[in-house]
Amino acid sequence: MQDDKKIDILSMTYDELSSALVEMGEKSFRTKQIFKWLHGRNAVSFSQMSDISADLRNRLDERFYIQDLKIVRKLSSKKDDTIKYLFELRDGEHIETVSMVYHHGNSICVSTQVGCKMGCTFCASTIAGYRRDLTVSEIVGQIYAAERESGRHADSIVLMGIGEPMDNFDNVVSFLKVLSDERGRGQSLRHVSVSTCGIVPRIRELADMKLGITLSVSLHSAVDTRRSEIMPVNRRYDIHELIKACRDYTDKTGRRISFEYAVIRGVNDSDDDAKALHSLLSGMICHINLIPVNPIKERTYRSDRSGVNVFAKKLSDMGLNVTVRRTLGADIDAACGQLRRKYEI
Ligand code: SAH
DSSP: OOGGGSEEGGGOOHHHHHHHHHHTTOOTTHHHHHHHHHHTSOOOSGGGOTTSOHHHHHHHHHHEEOOOOEEEEEEEOSSSSOEEEEEEOTTSOEEEEEEEEETTEEEEEOOOEEEOSSOOTTOGGGTTOEEEEOOHHHHHHHHHHHHHHHOOOOSEEEEOSSSOGGGSHHHHHHHHHHHHOTTTTOOOGGGEEEEESOOHHHHHHHHHHTOOOEEEEEOOOSSHHHHHHHOTHHHHSOHHHHHHHHHHHHHHHOOOEEEEEEEOTTTSOSHHHHHHHHHHHTTSOEEEEEEEOOOOTTOOOOOOHHHHHHHHHHHHHTTOOEEEOOOOOGGGTOSTTHHHHHHHO
């Protein structure tokens, strides 16, 4: 069978794989061995599956393919241990993945779409628009390929690369199920963060699923008109609707939300901005993560460490729970979407 006619085995949940094997006349207990090879041992070929007969390995190879993302560029930071990968997908599209080392462990930031529809004005991922959603295997495959190449196991995973995870909802949810399945990788979802620009109905759906993930919400302004200017999604789901969904999320799941806030000089860092954040979030169990906005070529937005620290102090003096995120990989354009843009121009 031609490779492009084969079935994408890495996108399958345990139960889907089990049904496919039974359909081939195999005993369903084989699923356990194969799923472990795929998701527990990052196998890239059926020939590695040494506890499976040669005959079955051949039949698997005829029917399925194992997604193995091709690294076309690798940038290693000279300042820290950050590595950024540019992957080429089977249809020639490109996505980015970043592997980072923190004192508490290794982390991987993955993409969920090729491009993005959301149109946030400060973000490089959205400039050339949206191309398509990533499949489960293309999301999970970024983690496995980066781990194989770097030799670093990812303790935590963040869905903060290119794309809006809540706009590729079904695949992202299947990805979380596959990743956390005890019979495979058994990833603790406490160490998985899903970041969203604020698609309210999806936040509500996610709350009902009680997956145990950490939800990050990209806020970037607590002033409704300002947020609409920099994040068009706010014109569909305004700030009050968003915060109500966030409060309900915390009530339902018992998990506190992390709000991302890229500080942009002269745009969202005034005293009024701080006060608006305070009145929006006070009394809510949450955490604000400030990031100096990463300058992108197409925009004039700027930020500096000292301005961010001043803004952070204002917020913490008001009693808000705030941290300033360390910037890693600044010398290799680790902000999402930047490498893909450069490569494709
Ligand atoms: N679409 C999702 C996840 C991808 S972006 C979301 O919006 O949350 C990951 C984070 O990086 C988001 O908080 C996003 O707003 C932020 N971001 C995008 N471009 C940035 C830039 N130039 N500087 C700083 N943060 C940026």
